[in-house]
Amino acid sequence: MPKVSINILTKNRAQLLEKALFSVSKQTFKDYEIIVVNDGSTDETEEILKNFKFQISNFKIIRHQESKGITQSRQEALLESSGEYIAVLDDDDEWVDSEKLAKQVKYLEENPEVVLCGGGIKKVTSYKLQVTSYRPEADTQIRKTMLLRNNFFTSTVMFRREVALQVGGFKADEDDFAEDYDLWLRLGKLGKMYNFQEPFTAYRVPNYNKARFKAFLRKQLRLIEREKQVYPLYYLARILLKLRLFLW
Secondary structure: OOOOOEEEEEEOHHHHHHHHHHHOOOOOOOEEEEEEEEHHHHHHHOHHHHHHHHOOEEEEEEEEEEOHHHHHHHHHHHOOOOOOEEOOOOOOOEEOOOHHHHHHHHHOOOOOOEEEEEEEEEEEEEEEEEEEOOOOOOOOHHHHHOOOOOOHHHOOEEHHHHHHHOOOOOOOOOEEEEEEEEHHHHHHOOOEEEEEEEEEEEEEOOOOOHHHHHHHHHHHHHHHHHHHOOOHHHHHHHHEEEEHHHHH
16 A cells, blocks of 8 residues: 555646656655546547556556546545545646655654645746745644635645545535635644645646636635634635625
């Protein structure tokens, strides 16, 4: 059984997926399996996956003939995983620290009370590295502002598989986004959280249209309403989200 299961969801991003997989292959920590969900791609994704499957022994592919969406695909990858820890890497991102997995495994092994850890990102716009961004480091800092924003960059995270399954994993609803934030909020109720103050991932900034961004904010409103008894600053977070919705 591998120590880490790397979960990758992909759809029609063959060339970016190749870069993401290559960044995994450069990790110094090798006790992992890779689980890729090909969510109905119609480009050269399958050829890329076949090439890597020959190179990496512990490589699983879940194929969707038609797209099932982000949340269901993430949940399928989670359920197929056998590792003690789950690391998530989106197909348009790359790990830029070859010690990323090693550092996170060591930290989780030494801190059993921590259920989720992440790191910083280097934002990429037009394929050029831009400013490095971080989220709060310690659990108390993360928890204090958890309703104000998602305090974890998805392609940097590692979390405990059993705890994620215990809280229900990635839960699908009418909105197929913010599924990561939803899970982090539930994980934080069962253990501590931590962010390395080091850049782990090159992150390509998505270009959401107005309708999708407003829908995302409405989903966030529902999530913070659900967790208002657990995390602080709910009313401030609600006011700020309402204001952003109004301005958009």
